[in-house]
Amino acid sequence: MSSATQYLADALKALAQPTRLKIIDFLRGGERCVCEIFPSIDEEQSNTSRHLNQMQTHGILSRRKDGVKIYYAIKHPEVFEIIDLASAIVKREIELRSSLINNVEN
Amino acid sequence: MSSATQYLADALKALAQPTRLKIIDFLRGGERCVCEIFPSIDEEQSNTSRHLNQMQTHGILSRRKDGVKIYYAIKHPEVFEIIDLASAIVKREIELRSSLINNVEN
DNA sequence: GCAATATATGACTATACAATCATATATTGC
DNA sequence: GCAATATATGATTGTATAGTCATATATTGC
Numbered sequence: 001m002s003s004a005t006q007y008l009a010d011a012l013k014a015l016a017q018p019t020r021l022k023i024i025d026f027l028r029g030g031e032r033c034v035c036e037i038f039p040s041i042d043e044e045q046s047n048t049s050r051h052l053n054q055m056q057t058h059g060i061l062s063r064r065k066d067g068v069k070i071y072y073a074i075k076h077p078e079v080f081e082i083i084d085l086a087s088a089i090v091k092r093e094i095e096l097r098s099s100l101i102n103n104v105e106n
Numbered sequence: 107m108s109s110a111t112q113y114l115a116d117a118l119k120a121l122a123q124p125t126r127l128k129i130i131d132f133l134r135g136g137e138r139c140v141c142e143i144f145p146s147i148d149e150e151q152s153n154t155s156r157h158l159n160q161m162q163t164h165g166i167l168s169r170r171k172d173g174v175k176i177y178y179a180i181k182h183p184e185v186f187e188i189i190d191l192a193s194a195i196v197k198r199e200i201e202l203r204s205s206l207i208n209n210v211e212n
Numbered sequence: 213g214c215a216a217t218a219t220a221t222g223a224c225t226a227t228a229c230a231a232t233c234a235t236a237t238a239t240t241g242c
Numbered sequence: 243g244c245a246a247t248a249t250a251t252g253a254t255t256g257t258a259t260a261g262t263c264a265t266a267t268a269t270t271g272c
Contacts, residue, residue, distance in 0.1 A: 016118035018111045059199035068269040078191040085184040093165035174239040
């Protein structure tokens with residue numbers, strides 16, 4: 001397999017996970033090393049490393065080595081756009097649902 | 107749990123699957139009933155129904171009943187923008203990787 | 213060369229997910 | 243009311259995923 005659709009699904013899947021979203025959000029501030037990332041997002045070093053690796057493999061993050069430290073950064077600016085658009089959807093959905101509840105109550 | 111980050115991850119996850127991407131792509135043509143969708147994407151009726159249900163639950167699709175038929179449509183136009191942005195990333199990544207291979211060969 | 217620091221990885225577990233098959237539940241026209 | 247059509251769902255299975263713990267592998271400064 002591994003058609004174009006599968007590649008696209010894999011790229012989106014690389015974003016669609018809470019720990020990875022926390023990492024991406026932290027990287028809005030620019031390139032950061034693992035030793036800065038995992039304490040900031042409050043996850044274990046090993047778990048953070050796996051998620052960073054996964055995102056790098058799927059082309060979401062760039063990786064740069066400097067001495068003993070590994071620096072990760074968002075590779076394509078579209079990543080932020082995607083997340084902002086998805087956030088807009090979620091926000092609108094929550095509004096829609098709470099207004100539905102209000103209509104039932106009134 | 108179910109924080110804002112979890113909601114966001116769930117929304118993205120609702121897009122990040124090949125069968126669901128095929129459905130979304132088919133719905134670029136507008137509202138369609140299940141009986142049109144599942145033959146077009148070449149998936150089983152029951153499987154298609156589950157994915158449609160999942161996307162509707164997560165606010166990706168709208169659902170409208172007309173007689174015995176159920177019509178689904180993309181609820182938020184941002185869905186298409188997200189997928190187009192993700193496609194652009196995948197395309198650029200593939201280009202980057204094939205140019206790396208060329209550099210090794212030459 | 214050794215200790216300290218940074219990162220990655222093997223082994224494992226628990227949970228989530230996708231797909232399939234069979235079947236249930238509308239809705240409609242006759 | 244019955245047959246036909248459209249959609250949804252219960253039960254099951256195989257596979258993927260996230261997280262944890264322990265440990266391995268750089269790299270650096272001394």
